[in-house]
Amino acid sequence: MKTESSCNNTNNEIQTDHKNHHQQEEQELRRGPWTLEEDTLLIHYVACHGEGRWNLLAKSAGLKRTGKSCRLRWLNYLKPDIKRGNLSPQEQLLILELHSKWGNRWSKIAAHLPGRTDNEIKNYWRTRVQKQARQLNMESNSQSFIDAIRCFYMPRLVEKIEQNSSDDEIISVSPDNQSQIILSNNSILVDSNASLSYQHQQHPTSSKSSPLVLDDHEPGHSCAYDVDMSASMPLSDVPFDGCHVERNDWIGNDMAGDTMWDLDELWQFRK
DNA sequence: AAGGCTCGCAACCGCTCGATT
DNA sequence: AAATCGAGCGGTTGCGAGCCT
Structure with missing residues (x-):
């Protein structure tokens, strides 16, 4: 025992x-x-x-x-259906839009981008979008930055998409077929709930369309810019309270040649 | 040429949630 | 009802490649 x-x-x-x-x-x-x-x-x-x-x-x-x-x-x-390579302007636009609706719900966003993973989208957001927020001295989740995205970057993407297509085009359809993004002449309609619609308008001092108006500034000094909401899209009822950036943050940075975040282009819309 | 720095991406970690026992 | 387990999610980290000085 x-x-x-x-x-x-x-x-x-x-x-x-x-x-x-x-x-x-x-x-x-x-x-x-x-x-x-x-x-x-x-x-x-x-x-x-x-x-x-x-x-x-x-x-x-x-x-x-x-x-x-x-x-x-x-x-x-x-997984066999994984897509490789850079995100297209359509995909980038969709990510920006869906993120504005759902925040950091990466897997939910990824569900609307066939072949893209939540990890990839998360990395894109952190490395590209948040970087832009830093360069603008903004919080990436602040209303100011959200408005900057809506008022400048998203219309730029729409322009790029338009350059590649002349007719109406469905960019993306949600898995449940309940919502879709349709690119039409000079406008983009997002989802069946009309959560977002863009109208391109001619900027008074520019041959290019832009809802954004930049204040004049001296090189090397801080500047402020405001969005001319009268020239902006109807989606935003939230007032854009402006922001302050250093010119050095913009000029000569490595994003100048980026297909989406062309900061030199942004400066062309100064008053 | 080389060392340091930055960036992008793959992978890991901690947590939560739902199903099962 | 509580414990366990599998799966998924979002945040974070580490590393390699490319760039800069």
């Missing part, structure tokens, strides 16, 4: 063994970039058994990865 202490010893040994085994498993788990072999294993396993039960999948497939890691690798990289 075992004494209590011997039972405890046995239990302790079992617990220690279990702990060691667990630690060993933890140590064996791979992290970091996926190898070609791992990708092949995962693709082959999913092809044979389908997605889901990721922890089980990881073990069964012989992958020394967590289920989470496998899931992420599959959804963000290996």
